[in-house]
Amino acid sequence: MEYFPLILLSYSLILMVIRPFTVLFHELGHAIPALLITKEKVTIYLGSYGDPNRSLNFNIGRLEIWLKYNPFNWRMGLCIPSSKAMSFNQRIIFILAGPFASFIIASIAIYLTFTFDLHGSLKIILTIFLGSAIFDLYANLKPSSEPIALYDGTVGHNDGYCLKQLFYFKKLPATYEKAVKLYDKQQYVEAGDLLHEMLNNGFKETDIYRLAISSFLQVGRFELANSWIDEFISSGALNADDFTNVAITYSNLNEHQKSLNYYNKALLLNPKHKYALNNKGYTLNMLHKFEEAISLFDKAIELDPNFAYSYNNRGLAKIKIGQQVDGLADINHSFALDENNSYAYRNLGIYHLDKGEPVQALALFKKAKQLDQNTHGINELINETEIAVLNR
Structure with missing residues (x-):
């Protein structure tokens, strides 16, 4: 011994x-x-x-x-x-x-x-x-x-x-597998239509809601996503990704307080969820709570130093509180990380619009829409800026 x-x-x-x-x-x-x-x-x-x-x-x-x-x-x-x-x-x-x-x-x-x-x-x-x-x-x-x-x-x-999930879904109609393949090929409209049909036909499982809502969000069909949210929430235990998607839906429908509540639920489950951190900060930007938003963008960037979206969103927040040099540096760094980031063009356009430079702003807004027509609020920004150009 x-x-x-x-x-x-x-x-x-x-x-x-x-x-x-x-x-x-x-x-x-x-x-x-x-x-x-x-x-x-x-x-x-x-x-x-x-x-x-x-x-x-x-x-x-x-x-x-x-x-x-x-x-x-x-x-x-x-x-x-x-x-x-x-x-x-x-x-x-x-x-x-x-x-x-x-x-x-x-x-x-x-x-x-x-x-x-x-x-x-x-x-x-x-x-x-x-x-x-x-x-x-x-x-x-x-x-x-x-x-x-x-x-x-x-x-x-x-x-x-x-x-366990695979064996379960193997029992579902071939429609689901077809929808998954369409989603994986980024054919979100077609995938969403099939999943919407399945839900209407009574196949109301958490993962079908999950994939359907994600499909709708990818192509800006926020009202359609919203039509299933209540059932989705009551269908089972949601994870941090799910709460983030629910929050994004509410944010795009301008229900910002609901949006913040669900971002908080996502971050309670996963405090390191960079998308929840970034998107909550984006919502706070829309509410003009820029200092609070900056702290969230800081955390997202700490988790992923190459996260372009958090740089351009933090850049806009800094510009709005008078830190123009640092803010523009953040937006330019966002371009360096992802030159096709529509939100970097959008946020830089807002900077020029605020400066009374609508011609430059309009070109940036149109570039943002060209890259992603679902860029949040881009149509309204283009309309506002076109009026400003005409009134010069």
Whole structure:
């Protein structure tokens, strides 16, 4: 018994070394089938849920890998296939291959080790590896509704939950799969029409509401999104993305207090949701609460230093409180990050309109509309500015 603490410590150290390999094989288990099925790029993160900071980055063909520098932090991982066109059966294979990869590799390794009676220390190490793989298999395939906050502000779920959702949706009419494919191809009007029809026909499931409302928002059909919001909220537990979409709907319908309430619900679930932070700040800008908005844009930029929208929104807020130099610098940086960002043109246009330069403002507003005709309030800004040009 006097050696028990030392043995326990040794086993714990071995497990600490083994766990990163379990995660590595798990994510490769997802990635390799995706590479074979889709023929497109696949990205895996080891040590994070999509955070590229302080990571080693390299490519092996179509496989992009991000490794946190400290392998002892590899307690988590994420695999993101570029293709959105996998069928239900292909998605099932993609999901199952992850947790089973570590288990199969560990099982083969330990079988060979005992079959050829290799060194005892290797038997111990591989036995611990098999135990780690079995734990990984159980933890990942047991469905959990607990959301996983991803680096980009969205949420995900474990493999078991995703499988459960896939098997459920496989039972739905072919219309749903068609709608999902249309959504993945960014054909939001067509996807929304199909989902709207399903809801009208009585298929009132949380995920159908979720995808329908997201489709409507993508193309500015805010009244249609609003028509399903009450049922969506009562259909089940909403996540931070859902509350953000509800808030965006209300914001575009000028129901700003309702909008802020739902942004608060989203941020209560996920304080690092950069889209909720940015869009709540945008709503506060519309309410002329610029200082409060700036603090939210600061948080969003801290989470994602390349988030162009928060820079141009913060820039407008700074301009409105008299910090023109800093504000214009933010908007120009937004252009550097995303030259096709319609809101940067919109906000720079507002700056020129406020300065009494309607000709410059009108050109910027028209550019914003050309890039995205659903840019918030762009038609009203164009009309107002055209009148100002005529009255000069």
